[in-house]
Amino acid sequence: MKSKATSFDIAYAAGVSQSTVSRALSDSPLVNPETRAKIKQIAADLNYKVDKNASNLRKQKSKTLALLLFEDPTPDDSSINPFFISMLGSITKATAKAGYDLLISFQNLSDDWHAVYEDSNKADGLILLGYGNYTDYEHKLAQLEEQETHFLRWGAPDKNHPNISIGSNNHEGGSMIAKHLISLGHKRFAFIGEINAGAPELKARYDGCLSALHEMGLEEGMLAQVDAISTEADGYKSTVSLLDKFDGDKQLDAIVCASDLMAIGAIRAINDRGLKVPQDIAVVGYDNIPASGFSTPGITTVQQNTMLAGQLLVTNLLKLIHNEEVKDILMQPELVVRRSCGNASN
Amino acid sequence: MKSKATSFDIAYAAGVSQSTVSRALSDSPLVNPETRAKIKQIAADLNYKVDKNASNLRKQKSKTLALLLFEDPTPDDSSINPFFISMLGSITKATAKAGYDLLISFQNLSDDWHAVYEDSNKADGLILLGYGNYTDYEHKLAQLEEQETHFLRWGAPDKNHPNISIGSNNHEGGSMIAKHLISLGHKRFAFIGEINAGAPELKARYDGCLSALHEMGLEEGMLAQVDAISTEADGYKSTVSLLDKFDGDKQLDAIVCASDLMAIGAIRAINDRGLKVPQDIAVVGYDNIPASGFSTPGITTVQQNTMLAGQLLVTNLLKLIHNEEVKDILMQPELVVRRSCGNASN
DNA sequence: CTGAAAGCGCTTACAG
DNA sequence: CTGAAAGCGCTTACAG
Secondary structure (H helix, E strand, C coil): CCCCCCHHHHHHHHCCCHHHHHHHHCCCCCCCHHHHHHHHHHHHHCCCCCCHHHHHHHHCCCCEEEEEEEECCCCCCCCCCHHHHHHHHHHHHHHHHCCCEEEEEEECCCCCCHHHHHHHCCCCEEEEEEECCHHHHHHHHHHHHHCCCCEEEECCCECCECCCEEEECHHHHHHHHHHHHHHCCCCCEEEECCCCCCCHHHHHHHHHHHHHHHHCCCCCCEEEEECCCCCHHHHHHHHHHHHHHHCHHHCCCEEEECCHHHHHHHHHHHHHCCCCCCCCCEEECCCCCHHHHHCCCCCEEEECCHHHHHHHHHHHHHHHHCCCCCCCEEECCEEECCHHHCCCCC | CCCCCCHHHHHHHHCCCHHHHHHHHCCCCCCCHHHHHHHHHHHHHCCCCCCHHHHHHHHCCCCEEEEEEEECCCCCCCCCCHHHHHHHHHHHHHHHHCCCEEEEEEECCCCCCHHHHHHHCCCCEEEEEEECCHHHHHHHHHHHHHCCCCEEEECCCECCECCCEEEECHHHHHHHHHHHHHHCCCCCEEEECCCCCCCHHHHHHHHHHHHHHHHCCCCCCEEEEECCCCCHHHHHHHHHHHHHHHCHHHCCCEEEECCHHHHHHHHHHHHHCCCCCCCCCEEECCCCCHHHHHCCCCCEEEECCHHHHHHHHHHHHHHHHCCCCCCCEEECCEEECCHHHCCCCC
């Protein structure tokens, strides 16, 4: 780049002091409107831009937010959980709207978490986004809290770490799914997805299913649960094992998948077995990724409001940065009905 | 965050000068190993991190790269072109590996492009990634060149703007597709996608198809071309119009889509018409997005090496920043054969 | 190998 | 409304 103009160059050209230039450019009321106009004109002509490093150093803040993404289980480098993508989009937009920059970093849960602190000199606050083993992850949370870092995470509120979480009500989501399935006459479920303490959001979806089943008097409705990571391949494999175990549609009405990716795999496995979705077995997903709509049949799923989530994450983090109080938020998910459960209407 | 320790605090604790602290922490050879060890220990204890703003200001560089994403045609806020996602992943990784931070910004092509220059004070260089109307876009390129900004773009090399592009050989990709189709006995093609100057990469795919057709003596093989944006919905709509126009499979062998998203829509339209892919009509996509593999049938497509592309973009931008020469790069794409064209093997 | 000093380019009290 | 001055926290010649 060309050697940059500084505020002194502008001052010289405008015949005023450098202080006045700084004031004019930051729209301080302490400057004559005509002087301001002249200075702004010159600055534009010289293509002057305030040096952020100098400005930040002086102001002691960076006007930058850092987004830390991590996702352990997926081994494939090139694929990012599609749900993250839409979060990424909304966070980027909300950040920009607030006049902040966004620094992005992909972390491995196994990485030395120090990068976070490094970043913290470059960012006023952190957004943590990712599913990994929550047990490992929780430990890092404690560190961040101890450091008094400004940060917020996407995930279910955790009473051990209050007021740092914004998440979606996965329990409710699971419950919605089960009730929908039951309303269509399905009674015998299997669940694909991890339900241990390391994956609390998936466990919540499972628990939500169970609650609904109980509520509807179908205490024995959950026939099986298979651990699986959120990939099409694992969805396929798990479904094959389920089909083997239960002799296909004779004993199983519906497969509840903890993610759409798994549901896509489940449908393929069912088709490969010569069975049909939803006629023989119903399938549900979670996340409402684009592919769930393109699938044949379209997959009934649960939509988390990522637009709102991104905005809340950013605006609340900004509150934190300005030392305002912030509360945990649990957002309500929405059922997206398509054909994979065989509802009457379409 | 707690009030941060500075290098003076470390110096005081270590009984040395602040200069020595700075040197020790930056691994300068000009410092006694024992002194260094002591200083590093104290720094770690105090959780000291170098202030990037001060450091950058002094060094006059930011150790940060900015990624400008823009994508005009897709109106849906939440969806980002899946191809971008994998580029995003690889760029993030390559940036981190080089010890740089990544600033992300979603731009609208219509936005005031000034944001770019603003950013340029925070970043040592820019990566431009997006498909929009190239005619508009080219204008901004000229501005950046004139500013002597360090930047690189993803896209086909353009002789009017040399040595700023890294792209994939779309002409070759289109040609590979056509040859594959021809080798399977298909002779009558239709193409879905824009082919104007505003979308040079899509036009190149189209031209590649034509070249291959000519080469194989099928000069009249391209029956039609329909403008469409890269969505499932537009792929569907365009296919419906094609099917109407050509009376389905009687006159049409294959639909070549400029993206996988369109191909997914095309397959749905064909199925809705009671026809089968690939038995009645073959379909090809482009990009090899995850959904193209999950589709039934799997979609034959062209894969661009996004991992390598991201790395090249970053390493070459770094060269540019260090005032080294850089050349345009045209990467070779790869044909991914699945079942949507009806190849014999599976 | 170490220290004292200058200076990166701003913003903002302080004085007028 | 404007200017002179201090200082944000570093890095790096310069001198020893």
